Amino acid sequence: MSLALTPREIVRELDKYIVGQKNAKKSVAIALRNRYRRSLLPEELRDEVMPKNILMIGPTGVGKTEIARRLARLVNAPFVKVEATKFTEVGYVGRDVESMVRDLVEVSIRMVKEEKFKEVEEKAALMADEALLDLLLPRRTVHNPRSTPFDMLFNNMRPEQEERVQEDDIDYQARRRFLRERLQNGELDEEFVEVEVEDTSSPAVDVFAGSGLEDLGMSFQDLFGNLFPKRKKKRKVTVKQARKILTQTEAQKLIDMDEATAEAIRRAEQDGIIFLDEIDKIANPERAGGVDVSRGGVQRDILPIVEGSTVMTKYGPIKTDHILFIAAGAFHLTKPSDLIPELQGRFPIRVELESLTQEDFKLILTQPRNSLIRQYTELLRIEGIIIEFTENAIAEIADIAYTVNDQTENIGARRLHTILEKLLEDILFQAPDLPHKKIVIEDSYVRERLREIVKNEDLSRYIL
Helix, strand or coil, X not given: XXXXXXXXXXXXXXXXXXXXXXXXXXXXXXHHXXXXXXXXXXXXHHCCCCCCCEEEECCCCCCHHHHHHHHHHHHCCCEEEEEHHHEXXXXXXXXXXXXXXXXXXXXXXXXXXXXXXXXXXXXXXXXXXHHHHHHHCCCCCCCCCCCCHHHHHCCCCCHHHHHHHHHHHHHHHHHHHHXXXXXXXXXXCCCEEEEEEECCCCHHHHHHCCCCCHHHHHHHHHHHHHHCCCCEEEEEEEHHHHHHHHHHHHHHHHCCHHHHHHHHHHHHHHHCEEEEECHHHXXXXXXXXXXHHHHHHHHHHHHHHHHCCEXXXXXXXXXXXXXXXXXXXXXXXXXXHHCCHHHHHCCCEEEECCCCCHHHHHHHHHCCCCCHHHHHHHHHHCCCCEEEECHHHHHHHHHHHHXXXXXXXXXXXXXXXXXXXXXXXXXXXXXXXCCCCEEEECHHHHHHHHHHHHHCHHHHHHHC
């Protein structure tokens, strides 16, 4: 999808997957369009225009994360979602805030490598087939026990030897052509072959796992991995699997990794989006004290990243000046003003997302391209079962979701997942054995399955 989409087109694309939340969609659409506008500015002014970071405020399950994720997919931008609660102040055990930038670079590297792989995939596949033929049909070496070292040095060969070598070569090429045809027709897919692959085990990371020092482990691995040759190991796999392994190996040889890394860093710096979730959990209410003081430390550590700084990664330094940060939180027990003033100033655009209504729940069930009704319909179609929901049944499901959210914790659209699983539990279990291949879900069936649970508030807390 082009970065040159107009704000109206961006909102139209987001509407295909997310119901409501017009203000939030409008804000992110403007932010994305501003990136395109900035890219067309003169170079001396381009670096002066900073992105306007966004703070989304709203309960869980209303679409905060999905808006940011779909936005990144829309323009094929590097995107990473991090939980603010995972970070700890410098000096404490846990993840440091710079790790989110390193994660963004890793995502960008993977995206660029996938694109480069697609460019060379066809050529790599042909090279992989040739390498596979070498494994399936190794060339015989000519051995002449009576030849002297001088014969080998000056390539002296008797006429009868030359004739035999030529005959062997013609026979070898004929057998190779026959084997290539069988390989391309898939006749050898289930045959086994032994291939040599890199040993990708990484004990260094395991040592630091769970300690918040995984990045340090990776640095040690990279350092010592460059000092010593990479270890190889042999694997016995089917020809079908071997083609994939060898295609990847040959593609790596064709891709200029220095160029790919430079492009990935450029994308992360200019187009990257970091979604900082649960930011309200590190807000420090005025009355808080004791261990909660460390929350302020995390905010102070996040501040230079959002303001713009240089972070060292294993691929080189990356500037965060033009990365778009989208922060989100429910702010039930805190408020945005509980964040430190400097951090508040770095999120100038604030958008409040509305709680979902009964009508919203109905639209969520049916309208998006990946709607829940469609997902369950397609899942059961695999079993040969056609399932249909009447309009009254959909309205009843939406009403129950709204009621349970109102009576217990409001978890937004995620409530629909729980309700549909409970509603269709028996059908999903018995699907392979059901004699009737068409099922119509009526509102009466919905009430029969769920109403008693909804009436019992204590029970609904555990089941729905």
